[in-house]
Amino acid sequence: KAGVTQTPRYLIKTRGQQVTLSCSPISGHRSVSWYQQTPGQGLQFLFEYFSETQRNKGNFPGRFSGRQFSNSRSEMNVSTLELGDSALYLCASSLGGGFGNTIYFGEGSWLTVV
């Protein structure tokens, strides 16, 4: 069974640009969450999607957005990139509605903003 797949794995963007990251969850999983990992702030929750609806959102500015498609695949977008957005962006998938469901992470997308 394939794991959580994230693309691209590495990318470099310039300040002010926007970026779109993609995530394919484990087959059958309907919940997709996104996290940002930096050395200074650690692992921080961005948002969660379940059945194409955003179910939860972390404390990030509106430049960070996401969506989920009917096949459960998800994308997140960061507009007007800032140097501080350089991070590892992790996607996680789970069967569904919380309690008891195991959460699996992908390998992440490394974003460098120059």
Place this chain on the structure above:
Amino acid sequence: QQQVKQSPQSLIVQKGGISIINCAYENTAFDYFPWYQQFPGKGPALLIAIRPDVSEKKEGRFTISFNKSAKQFSLHIMDSQPGDSATYFCAARGGATNKLIFGTGTLLAVQP
């Protein structure tokens, strides 16, 4: 109330020794406590997880001890091996959501 406090920040253990990492939480609504292992350049991989109705869970060399009254839980790695050298994160989740609150991580180095 949403924080999960993890200690120590780093840990050096000799091969064959026991590695112990501790976490504490405040939010009593948390009902799922996983531990993740992360190697450089990789995503976090689930090691073991526990629910608050269980005081201990063991999987191979990894054991979670859970103290609900103290709102603390810990990871014990028995017979630590150099291949266990990685960063370990505790986390907590509550209710009908998959939002994980992570600890700050522990960098474990197992010396041969």
